[in-house]
Amino acid sequence: xxxxxxxxxxxxxxxxxLPDSRFSERxxxxxxxxxxxxxxxxxxxxxxxxxxxxxxxxxLERIWDGEYAGKWLDAATQAALxxxxxxxxxxxxxxxxxxxxxxxxxxxxxxxxxxxxELNAWETGWxxxxxxxxxxxxxxxxxxxNEPRSLACxxxxxxxxxxxxxxxxxxxxxxxxxxxxxxxVAVINQMMRLYQHTxxxxxxxxxxxxxxxxxxxxxxxxxxxxxxxxxxMLGAVLTGxxxxxxxxxxQDSFDIIVGIWRALVNIHQFPTGSLGENENLYExxxxxxxxxxxxxxxxxxxWIFLTQRLFEITGDAEFAExxxxxxxxxxxxxxxxxxxxxxxxxxxxxxKHFFHGPTRCCFWxxxxxxxxxxxxxxxxxxxxxxVNIFDSSTATLNTPDGNVNLRQQSEFPxxxxxxxxxxxxxxxxxxxxxxxxxxxxxxxxxxxxxxYEHSPLDGYASIEIKGADNYIVEVNxxxxxxxxxxxxxxxxxxxxxxxLSIDLRDNNDTWxxxxxxxxxxxxxxxxxxxxxxxxxxxxxxxKRRRYSIRLNDRRTTEGMDFIFTPYADAGNxxxxxxxVFPLTQxxx
Numbered sequence: 126x127x128x129x130x131x132x133x134x135x136x137x138x139x140x141x142x143l144p145d146s147r148f149s150e151r152x153x154x155x156x157x158x159x160x161x162x163x164x165x166x167x168x169x170x171x172x173x174x175x176x177x178x179x180x181x182x183x184x185l186e187r188i189w190d191g192e193y194a195g196k197w198l199d200a201a202t203q204a205a206l207x208x209x210x211x212x213x214x215x216x217x218x219x220x221x222x223x224x225x226x227x228x229x230x231x232x233x234x235x236x237x238x239x240x241x242x243e244l245n246a247w248e249t250g251w252x253x254x255x256x257x258x259x260x261x262x263x264x265x266x267x268x269x270x271n272e273p274r275s276l277a278c279x280x281x282x283x284x285x286x287x288x289x290x291x292x293x294x295x296x297x298x299x300x301x302x303x304x305x306x307x308x309x310v311a312v313i314n315q316m317m318r319l320y321q322h323t324x325x326x327x328x329x330x331x332x333x334x335x336x337x338x339x340x341x342x343x344x345x346x347x348x349x350x351x352x353x354x355x356x357x358m359l360g361a362v363l364t365g366x367x368x369x370x371x372x373x374x375x376q377d378s379f380d381i382i383v384g385i386w387r388a389l390v391n392i393h394q395f396p397t398g399s400l401g402e403n404e405n406l407y408e409x410x411x412x413x414x415x416x417x418x419x420x421x422x423x424x425x426x427x428w429i430f431l432t433q434r435l436f437e438i439t440g441d442a443e444f445a446e447x448x449x450x451x452x453x454x455x456x457x458x459x460x461x462x463x464x465x466x467x468x469x470x471x472x473x474x475x476x477k478h479f480f481h482g483p484t485r486c487c488f489w490x491x492x493x494x495x496x497x498x499x500x501x502x503x504x505x506x507x508x509x510x511x512v513n514i515f516d517s518s519t520a521t522l523n524t525p526d527g528n529v530n531l532r533q534q535s536e537f538p539x540x541x542x543x544x545x546x547x548x549x550x551x552x553x554x555x556x557x558x559x560x561x562x563x564x565x566x567x568x569x570x571x572x573x574x575x576x577y578e579h580s581p582l583d584g585y586a587s588i589e590i591k592g593a594d595n596y597i598v599e600v601n602x603x604x605x606x607x608x609x610x611x612x613x614x615x616x617x618x619x620x621x622x623x624x625l626s627i628d629l630r631d632n633n634d635t636w637x638x639x640x641x642x643x644x645x646x647x648x649x650x651x652x653x654x655x656x657x658x659x660x661x662x663x664x665x666x667x668k669r670r671r672y673s674i675r676l677n678d679r680r681t682t683e684g685m686d687f688i689f690t691p692y693a694d695a696g697n698x699x700x701x702x703x704x705v706f707p708l709t710q711x712x713x
Contacts, residue, residue, distance in 0.1 A: 128376055132440045132504045132511070134433065135520060137207035137269060140499035143517040147538060148498050150667065151457060154464015155495040156208055159201045161465065162489070163216055170194040171220075173255075174227035174235035188247055189486070191235055191255030194224050196489035198262030202269050203496040214270075221266045224259070225278045232285030234259045250305025253290075253312055256282050257361075260315035267322070276322060283319045286312065287327060293334035301339050307358035310339050313365030320372060332369050342366065349384045351393065353408060356400040357490075360427030364434050371438060379438075386435060390447065395473065396609040396617040397458060397624050397692055397704075398451030399425040410612030413705040417472025422459045422487035425451060425471075426494035433497065436513075440506055442560050442584025445513040448501045449562070452514075453538070453622045456494045457693035459487070462667045467491040473617075473626075473704040474637070477696045503531060508555030511585070515543040515600070526553050538623050538691075539670060541565065541602040551594045558585040564621055565602040572598050606651040606674070614708045616645055618674065618689065626695035626704040631671055631688035637703040644677045644709040646684065654688060669694040677709045 142149040162170075173190040198221055205213035228234050234256055238244060260279050267276040290300035290309075300309055313332045320328040336342045341352040342362065352359065363382060370379040393400050395411060399420035402412070429451055436444035459471040466479035469487045504511040505522045510529055515537035522529045527550050535543035547557060561568050561581045570577050570586045579586035590596055604621035611617060618625045627637055636642065654673045671688050678685045695702040 128371060128374060128379060128438065129440070130506060132437045132506050133523070134437055134500050135503055135505075135522060137203045137496075137499070138209060139522065140207075140502055140518055140520045142499060143519065143534075146517045147453070148457075148495075148516060150462075151460055151464055152495060152498060154462075155200075155460070155492050156204050156210075156213070156464075158465050159197065159204050159492055160213065160216070162197055162492075163201070163220065166193070167220065170197060171223055171227070174224070177236050177239070188251040189254055192258040192486060193489045194220075195255075195258035195260065195262030196493060198224065199265040200489070200492040200496050202262070202265050204492070206269055207496065207499060217266070218270065218272070221263070221270075221272065221275055224262070225274060228278055228281060231288075232281035232283075234282060247305060249303045251308050253286060253300075253304070253309045256286060257312040257315055260312070260319065264315065264318050264322070279315075279319055280323060280325075283316060283323075283325075283328060286316070287331050291331070293331060293338055296338050296340055298334075298338060300335065307341075307354055307362060310335055310342065311358045311361040314361045314368065315365075317365050317368035317372065321368070329369060329372050332365060333373075336366060336369065345385055346378065346381055349381050349388070351385050351389050351406070353406045355404050356389075356393070356406055356424040357404070357421060357427050359406070360424065360431045364427075364431045367431070367434055367438070383435065386431070395420060395455070396611060396619065397454035397471075397473070398447070399428060399455035399471070413473045413611060413615060415475065417475055417478070418470045419473060420455050420459070420471040422467055422469060422471065422494075423490040425455045425459060426490045429456065429494050429497060433501065436504070440504070440511070442513075445501075445511075445560055446562060446584070449514055449622050452494075452498055452501060454624045454692050456491075456498075458695075459491055460495065462694070462697050464495070473611075474702065476699055476701050502533075505529070508553075510547065510555060510557050512545060512557070512559045514560075524549075524553075524555065526550075526555070529553065529555070538604070538621055541604045541621070543600045545598045545600065547590065547596040547598070548594055551592050554589075554591045557588045557590055557596075557598065559588075559598065559600055560584060561586055562602070562622065564605065564607065564619070566605050568600075568602040570598060570600050572596070606649055608645060608649070608708075611705050614710075615705050616708060617692075617705050618645070618649070620651060620672065624692040624704060625672065625674075625689035626692045626702045627687050628690050628695045628700055628702045630698065630700045631690060635685075635687065637701065641707055642679055643685075643687070644679075644707050646675075646677050646709050647711075649674060649676075651689075667694070676706065 142152055170193045201217045205217045260282055263275040263279040266272055293300050313335055316328045316332050345352050367382050393406050401421050401424045402414055403418045404421050432444050432447050459468040461479055467487050468477050468479055502514045502516055502518055503520045505524055508524045508526055515535045517535045518533050520531040529549045532546045561584055577588055607619050608616040609619045652673045654671050669690050671690050673686050674689050675684045675686050692704055
């Protein structure tokens with residue numbers, strides 16, 4: 126895996142989800158949600174920069190309330206441009222201007238820390254955190270709207286950080302000593318992003334010092350193993366470390382970070398594609414925690430950003446498939462059907478609690494993941510066109526030899542078939558690379574009744590195209606049912622990319638609270654089934670797929686047929702659900 130010429134990720138507006146896309150309703154709901162946040166919480170987001178609130182002995186929520194503005198600006202800029210909604214775009218530009226107005230002359234965003242009293246450790250520990258999230262939003266606004274004032278504001282933030290905390294030359298440096306865990310060091314991913322636009326080598330030097338002298342980062346580079354930390358912050362830091370390796374053309378460091386990413390997947394990631402319990406990683410086997418405090422939405426979205434960055438650098442199908450897993454499961458699972466609510470934690474059992482409580486970070490993180498879904502479907506590198514996710518959509522991608530238009534009509538995830546139409550100028554020549562999911566069986570790719578031979582070694586089927594005014598490819602594959610290990614003898618059932626769950630709306634005579642009452646037999650089969658919500662009095666709920674799978678049940682000798690539904694749709698009306706089950710123990 127080398128630092129080759131990078132993949133180009135589509136910009137907002139280049140990919141459109143069609144009405145029958147798996148993601149379309151959720152994406153449109155997210156747009157409504159972002160507008161709602163602005164209308165109902167816009168002043169709240171900005172007020173965090175106008176004044177400081179301090180109450181000794183109380184949870185200092187307002188210390189990090191400034192993070193919401195930058196997150197909203199990041200998500201809303203992308204959503205507005207993708208929808209080509211001029212009113213929404215004007216809303217975004219107006220908000221960005223108001224946010225920039227809170228910058229102090231020295232570059233700091235918001236009211237500075239007071240100097241007339243002793244500061245609480247949380248105040249100093251979260252001071253850089255809000256600067257980090259401002260950088261996130263301002264840099265996105267600059268990149269997509271080409272607004273130089275947003276870049277200038279972001280540049281001054283970076284200068285303030287370096288001037289305030291220079292030098293980082295020991296583990297006692299103020300930047301390291303004053304942080305609350307990873308709250309300061311999370312900023313390094315945006316410092317490196319700022320470097321990509323300014324070319325200021327001092328930013329790289331600063332980040333290099335942080336990696337060298339902040340012990341958890343130094344240890345990761347020495348051992349190749351992830352640090353046990355808050356995965357939300359860890360994901361941000363790893364992205365910054367990736368970008369420094371790219372900037373320095375440091376292949377060895379890049380390879381170490383990829384190894385850390387793989388260790389997170391193999392050791393710490395749930396089958397649904399997210400990480401963490403009670404906002405942290407832990408040593409030891411993963412547990413289906415009954416209280417449901419798993420998979421913080423902030424961690425889910427930051428995992429997406431890290432993984433997409435690795436795909437952008439490498440073009441490796443491993444990262445594209447990881448994005449698919451997280452998007453179809455943990456990300457959609459945290460969002461309500463209508464897109465207007467979010468889970469702080471997304472459990473594997475019992476019930477979802479759409480957001481409550483004073484800490485509101487996931488309210489603003491979830492939308493940042495949803496807006497990036499269109500950019501996961503396609504990509505390009507020179508005259509290579511990548512199809513990474515099978516989803517009904519259109520795209521216009523820029524290549525050195527002209528634009529390429531794509532239209533994909535897909536029945537996935539219900540069925541394993543997708544029709545991809547590519548059109549370009551008659552003299553365009555290039556390669557269409559269509560991902561071969563590791564979970565599929567009997568994959569075929571056909572053009573003009575010719576079945577193309579393909580090798581799954583790099584995860585893609587490649588078709589050379591010469592003259593592409595209208596080129597149609599048919600992709601077909603079987604979607605098997607498989608068991609996915611959680612830990613020890615506990616497994617989830619997965620159909621293709623989607624993890625499945627038992628939802629009590631479909632199984633109202635079932636008791637799923639006892640851990641070992643229901644178990645997975647050696648042989649499992651899946652059958653689609655059609656039924657309506659059986660509970661009387663339920664409102665009309667969004668259409669969702671249901672599958673019948675026979676499991677063992679200690680109350681019977683012949684097993685029972687249970688109705689499963691995609692994890693992303695399970696429990697969305699408050700019904701209990703369950704995703705992980707033990708294997709049936711056989712007597713010797």
